[in-house]
Amino acid sequence: MILREYLPSIDHSLCRRCRKCEEICPAAAVSLVQEEKRMAVDPGRCIDCQRCMDACPENAITMLPRKADRVLRIDLSCLDPWEIKRLCRRVGLAPGEAVCACSFITARELAGAVLLGARTPEDVCAMTGVRRGCGIYCLVNVFKILEAGGVTPEERRKSRLYHHPLDPLDIPEERLREIDARFPQFRILDDVSLIRKFRGREMLEEA
Numbered sequence: 001m002i003l004r005e006y007l008p009s010i011d012h013s014l015c016r017r018c019r020k021c022e023e024i025c026p027a028a029a030v031s032l033v034q035e036e037k038r039m040a041v042d043p044g045r046c047i048d049c050q051r052c053m054d055a056c057p058e059n060a061i062t063m064l065p066r067k068a069d070r071v072l073r074i075d076l077s078c079l080d081p082w083e084i085k086r087l088c089r090r091v092g093l094a095p096g097e098a099v100c101a102c103s104f105i106t107a108r109e110l111a112g113a114v115l116l117g118a119r120t121p122e123d124v125c126a127m128t129g130v131r132r133g134c135g136i137y138c139l140v141n142v143f144k145i146l147e148a149g150g151v152t153p154e155e156r157r158k159s160r161l162y163h164h165p166l167d168p169l170d171i172p173e174e175r176l177r178e179i180d181a182r183f184p185q186f187r188i189l190d191d192v193s194l195i196r197k198f199r200g201r202e203m204l205e206e207a
C-alpha cells in the first residue's frame, strides 16, 4: 500500500498550454480539457511523482497537500490467486518479486491491476503507483504483464517514456559477459545471478 499526499496545482495565469506536463505524466493524470482550454489534473489517477512540476517551463505547477491522502492498493483478496500466479509465471516473474526498484511494487500487484481492468501502462501506473521514480526498469515488466493478460497496449508514444527496455534475463549470456567486461562497475553478472536465484526460489515456494 502506498499513500500519496500531494497533488499538482496549476496556476492558469502562468500556463501556456504547451502540454509538456501531459507528455511526461506516467499516469495520464494531467490533460488538456479542450472545451475549457485549460490543463486539468485527475486526482484519482495522480500518483504524486512530481514529474509535471519539474517539466513545466513556466513554473506554473506547485505540489500542494491533498485534503485526504490517496491510498494506492490493489485489493488482491477479490482476485483468483491462481490467475495472478499464471500471469506472473507466463512472463517469468515470481509473484512476490519487486518489479520496481523505486516503489517496491510486486509482480502480483501488476497482475492484479491487469485483472482488475488496466489496459495501458498508464492505467497500471495510476492503479499501483509503479513508475513513480525512474520509470525505466519497471516498464518492461508492466508491458510483459499487460501482454500476458491479453492486452496489446496502444501504440507506444515517445512522449510517455515508452522505450521498452529489456529485462536483464532477456539478454543473451555472451552479450552479458561483453557488457560486464566493458562496464565492470555495474556488476551486471552479479545482478543477473541474484535475480535468477530469487526467481527460482520464489517459484519453488509458490508452487
Ligand code: SF4
Pocket: 010, 014, 015, 016, 017, 018, 019, 020, 021, 022, 039, 055, 056, 057, 058, 059, 060, 061
Ligand atoms: S507544462 Fe506548465 S505551461 Fe505547459 S501545459 Fe503544463 S502547466 Fe501549462
Ligand code: SF4
Pocket: 008, 021, 024, 025, 026, 027, 028, 029, 030, 041, 045, 046, 047, 048, 049, 050, 051, 052, 053
Ligand atoms: S502523476 Fe506525476 S506527472 Fe502526473 S499529474 Fe501526478 S504528479 Fe504530475
